[in-house]
Amino acid sequence: MSAIAANLQAVLARIADACRRSGRPAESVRLLAVSKTWPIDCVLAAAAAGQRAFGESYAQEGAAKVVAAFDRHRDRDLEWHFIGPLQGNKTRIVAEHFAWVHAIDRLKIAERLAAQRPAGLPPLQVCVQVNISGEASKSGCRPDETLALCQAVATLPALRLRGLMAIPEPCDDFAAQRAPFRRLRELAETLRAAGLSIDTLSMGMSHDLEAAVAEGATIVRIGTAIFGERQAQTP
Ligand SMILES: *Cc1c(COP(=O)(O)O)cnc(C)c1O
Numbered sequence: 001m002s003a004i005a006a007n008l009q010a011v012l013a014r015i016a017d018a019c020r021r022s023g024r025p026a027e028s029v030r031l032l033a034v035s036k037t038w039p040i041d042c043v044l045a046a047a048a049a050g051q052r053a054f055g056e057s058y059a060q061e062g063a064a065k066v067v068a069a070f071d072r073h074r075d076r077d078l079e080w081h082f083i084g085p086l087q088g089n090k091t092r093i094v095a096e097h098f099a100w101v102h103a104i105d106r107l108k109i110a111e112r113l114a115a116q117r118p119a120g121l122p123p124l125q126v127c128v129q130v131n132i133s134g135e136a137s138k139s140g141c142r143p144d145e146t147l148a149l150c151q152a153v154a155t156l157p158a159l160r161l162r163g164l165m166a167i168p169e170p171c172d173d174f175a176a177q178r179a180p181f182r183r184l185r186e187l188a189e190t191l192r193a194a195g196l197s198i199d200t201l202s203m204g205m206s207h208d209l210e211a212a213v214a215e216g217a218t219i220v221r222i223g224t225a226i227f228g229e230r231q232a233q234t235p
Helices: 002-022 038-050 059-072 087-099 108-114 143-154 175-192 209-214
Strands: 031-034 051-056 079-082 101-103 123-131 159-165 198-201 220-222
Touching: 002 031, 002 038, 002 209, 038 059, 051 059, 059 079, 059 087, 079 159, 087 108, 101 108, 101 159, 108 123, 108 159, 108 175, 123 143, 143 159, 143 175, 159 175, 175 198, 175 209, 209 220
Parallel strands: 031 051, 031 220, 051 079, 079 101, 101 123, 123 159, 159 198
Antiparallel strands: none
C-alpha cells in the first residue's frame, strides 16, 4: 500500500471514530483531500485508493490539476473543490474548472462566479466563509453579515448555496477547538430558521477534525494528514 493510501485509511478511521463518539453515521462526514502544492501523481495515488473529492487553494495550480486528471489520466469522476481565498481576477478559471467553492466572503465574488459559470455545467456548489474567531487577519465575512450575504447568494443563478465554512485559529485543546465550530453550527441553525435550505458545514482540518465532527462538520478538509507536510506555498 502506498503511503498516501495508508494515510487516507488512517484519516478515514479518525473520522469514523469521531462519528461513533458523537453518535453520527460515518457517511454523514465527507472527506475532502486537500492536494494544494502536491503534484498530480499524489492526487492519482489517492484516487487509486478510492478518494474522490479534492481541494485546491490556488486557482491556476488547481485548474491545471483538474485538466490533467480529466484529460491526461482519464479520471473523470473526481470532484474538485476550490477552498482558497478568491480574488476577482481568478473567478473565471474557478467557475470553469471546479464543482464547489468554499470561501465566498463577499457578494461581488459570488456574482462574478454566477456570471462566469459555463452554461453546460451544473450549478456551482458554494459555501460562505465566516470569520468565526474574529481575528483581523483571516478572511471570511463577519457572523452578523452572514445571513444577508447568504440570502443574496441564494438568489444567484448558476450557484447553489450549500452552507458555511470556517478556518478557526489553530489550538491544541479539544474544548477550545470545539467552541468556534459550535458557533458556526449555531449560525447555520439561525440561517435555516430564517428559511435558507443549507446542508453543509465545511470545517475541520488535520489537527482539529475530531472537534469539528463533534460539532457537526459535514465536510472535513484534510491535507497534511494525507499527503504530508507541505514544503512551499505556491503564491
Ligand atoms: C490547506 C488547507 C486545508 C488543509 O489543512 P491541513 O492542516 O494540511 O489539513 C484546509 N482548508 C483550507 C482552506 C486550506 O487552505
